[in-house]
Amino acid sequence: MPLTDLTLAQCLALRPDLDEPADLDAFWERTLREARDAGGASGFTPVETGLTEVTTHDVTVPGFAGEPVRGWLHLPARTSGPLGCVVEFLGYGRGRGLPHEQVLWANAGYAHLVMDTRGQGWSTAGGDTPDTAALNGTVPGFLTRGVESPHDHYYRRVFTDAVRFVEAARAHPAVDPGKVVVTGVSQGGGIALAVAGLLPGLAGVMPDVPFLCDIRRGATIAARPPYTEVAEYLRLHRDRTEAVFTTLSYVDAALLAARATAPSLFSIAMMDDVCPPSTSFAAYHRYGGPKDLRVYEFNGHEGGGGHHRRVQLTWVRELFSAPRPEAAPTARSALHDAPALHDAPLA
Secondary structure (H helix, E strand, O other), X not given: OOOOOOOHHHHHHOOOOOOOOOOHHHHHHHHHHHHHHOOOOOEEEEEOOOOOOEEEEEEEEEOHHHOEEEEEEEEEOOOOOOEEEEEEEOOOOOOOOOOOOOOHHHHXXXXXXXXXXXXXXXXXXXXXXXXXXXXOOOOOOOOOOOOOOOOOOHHHHHHHHHHHHHHHHHHOOOEEEEEEEEEEEOHHHHHHHHHHHHOOOOOEEEEEOOOOOOHHHHHHHOOOOOOHHHHHHHHHOHHHHHHHHHHHHOOOHHHHHOOOOOOEEEEEEOXXXXXXXXXXXXXXXXXXXXXXXEEEOOOOOOOOXXXXXXXXXXXXXXXXXXXXXXXXXXXXXXXXXXXXXOOOOOO
């Protein structure tokens, strides 16, 4: 698979100037306040999975507008005391699936809270949370759902759900509220970055080949969906270009990532034609907290796969076992786990 975007050297030097709404912070403060004011309690019901080393709970959390959002909570069996927790957000089209399917983090000794993504669950795993908004005239998918207004946009609801899930994790008696990490692949990585910018006090953030970053560039250069949904919409609605990208700027994870302060571990694939690497680098360069990076030079949107899970397991163990000193961020090639690609730190 050839390169479909900028070279690695160009991506490392990239400093995109993104259009940020003047009321971005006020918009999200109001949105999250309204969700919290809607009230409701989280529910955790034990389920039988047939697994002996992991216990699982069927989860319901009040999300956007207090609407119930489903998920799974996995806990290592026979482990007492508050645990570090990994909250995971899912890739585009994927729902929470079956309760026994995602148990890596619980097997590593952590609490693992998986959020169902409203309205999704039609690709590799089923979902159980509807999107309640009644909207018409959108391209099939989610990027143009409610794109006429930031108040109606689909990802306003999803990002709010995600913040509420992290708050539910922190409140759970099995979780150490000071040791909560958020993660996700593709769409999940974009959601994780948004949460990191919207909710202070996270222990860490692990976005993999993140979607929803520098959305305007993604819509311009991506060869495959989902970014192409925007181009398809604007192909018909030629007079709405600036209005559409203004709405999308409120849910651009690269803008929200600038507000994050938690340590982060990014992964980016240089042959990714779904989430072009320059869009992911836009979020990496703008990220507000300490940051580390693994680059997969010869991979597409699958990114680092199991190799990167191994890197993440080590990173989370070190993060939870001792305070991580804030150091100058570096970019390393995952092919050789080599030292920094540049002598100069990446700002």
